[in-house]
Amino acid sequence: MSIENSATSAGTAPLPPMHCLRQLEPGPPRLAALPTGTPVWLVSRHADVRQVLTxxxxxxxxxxxxxAPPLKVTPNILDDPQGILNIDGTEHQRLRRTVQRAFTPRAIERWRPWVASAVESLIDELIDQGSPADIVAAYTRRLPVSVISRLMGLDNVDTKRLAHWSDHALSTxxxxxxxxANAMAEFAAFGAEVIAERRAAPGDxxxxxxxxxxxxxxxxxxxxxxxLVIGLVVAGHETTMTSLGNALVYLLHDDREAWQRLASDEASAAAATEQLLRAVPLSDAKEHLPGLLRRTVEDVEIGGVVIPAGSVVAADAQAANQDPAVFAGDLGTELFSPLAAPMLTFGAGPHHCLGAWLARMEMELALHRLARRLPALRLAEPVERIDWRRGLATRSPNALRVLW
Incomplete structure (x- = not known):
């Protein structure tokens, strides 16, 4: 659902320039303003962000x-009051129970053989297509769309239309x-049609x-x-597509040692996935104010600062994921190390991302199998020439040309 240190170690690639921006140096909560002019408390330290989210x-x-004061100039799907993200308490728990059984670690693990098969098929097609190739079009976009389509029974979905709806759904x-509004009306009609079809002919x-x-x-x-249905369609592929594309930009820049280790075994890929999800940002501070927004229902002390009731608070999970008091090493030295503390990329507390385990598994398998099959994979152009998706809540390459 963007913070990076640009420090590097010998033999380790720096993060691409777009991802070297630390959105907010961790420190006590401080006042700022949203683009609408609404005051907002920015919270950035790991412990403080976790408190806000829980x-x-x-x-x-x-x-x-x-x-409530105005939050967005142009609201997107994340701002729908009927969405599971924007409901609290018992009503939220009730909605969450309708989907969470499908996303437990045990339930997701049952999908591993199929996801591995999908990964291998896409790599086969990539190799058949030949070098050079656009790995976004051939791999990082297709894999998560295939997985969520299979999970939701949307095998015949128009992927171009889905991309159109998703981009509008997450537009900033x-x-x-x-x-x-027009795109979301179309998307909602699609969701209603899917629901009607499943009511008439339920499936697995x-x-x-x-x-x-x-x-x-x-x-x-x-x-x-x-x-809920259209939200799952977007969330089910967008974060994985973004994270995987950004991770490949980082890994393929010139760090051959890390790429070779990813190929060695799934355990190494799993460890690297955790660190990459923690450290490589999903968005860019230049596009929008960072932070998962919340509002206080009473006075709350956070990090030694009393924040009044009715205040808007932005919990910057990305800055928290870089808090030097918690994560002392840089990504180059820590890529295959266990996390020093829970990352907050998927949030925490009652609104913790339902699809976190699915995203982890897809990224782990995608990196491991790709590194194993294409050990010589590298970028075909300098990172400065990469065309990035802009104006959205997430930031990843529009295209990424690679060679092998």
């Missing part, structure tokens, strides 16, 4: 209360409010499971179901 005195639903400055897929759970609960509205 403390019940800070929530998401109150961000959309009648008395790329599209107008009208364009976003996540949407059918959601409908069965919702029918048993009886209190989940149709609007919530639609938002």
């Amino acid at each position: 403390d019940p005195r800070l929530g998401r639903a109150t961000l959309f209360a009648p008395d 400055t790329a599209y107008s409010a009208e364009a976003i 897929d996540l949407v059918s499971s959601l409908l069965a759970a919702a029918a048993g609960d009886g209190s989940i509205t149709e609007g919530q179901l639609v938002v």
Whole structure:
């Protein structure tokens, strides 16, 4: 769902320039302003960010209360009050229960053989296509779309249309409010159509499971179901696509030793995946203010600062993931080491990302199998010439030409 130190060690590639920006030096909470002018408390230290994300005195639903100040110039899918991200308490727990069984570590592990097979098939196609190639178009975009499509029974989905909806769903400055609203109306109609199809002919897929759970609960509205379905479609591929593309930019820059170790075994790939997810940012501070937004429902002391009730708080998980008091080493020296503390890339607390284990598994297998099959893989152009996706909540290459 962007912070990087640019320090390097001998033989280790620096992060690409777009990713060397530390969004906020960890320190006590401080006041700033959102693009709308609304005051916001920026929280950046690891312990403080974790408190913001887990403390019940800070929530998401109150961000959309009648008395809430304006948060976004052009709201996107993350700002839908019916979305699971923006509901708190027992209602949120009820919605979450409808999907969380499909995303437990044990449930995700059952998908490993199929995901590994999908990875190998895509690498076969990449090799057949020949060098040089665009690995985003051939691999980093196709893999997570294939996985979430299979999981949700969307095997015949129009991937270009899906990309169009997803880009609008996560737009910050790329599209107008009208364009976003139109795309989201189309996306919602697609979600409603999928729901109607599964009601008529249930299958062994996540949407059918959601409908069965919702029918048993009886209190989940149709609007919530639609938002849940299209939200899962976006979240189910966007973070993995972004993280995998950005990781390859970092790894393929010139660090051959790390690439060779990734090929050695899945355990090394799993360790590197954790560090890459922690350290390589998902977005860019130049595009939008960092932070997972919350609002206080009463006065709360965070990091020695009392933040008044009704305040908007931005928890900068990316800065927290770089807090030198917690993560002392740089990525070059720590790539295959265990994390010193839990990373906050997927959030924490009641809104912790449901798909975290799926994203981990996809990235681990994608890196390990690709390094094993293509040990000579390298970038075909300098990182300064990479064309980046801009104006979205996530930042990754539009295209990434590679050689082997």
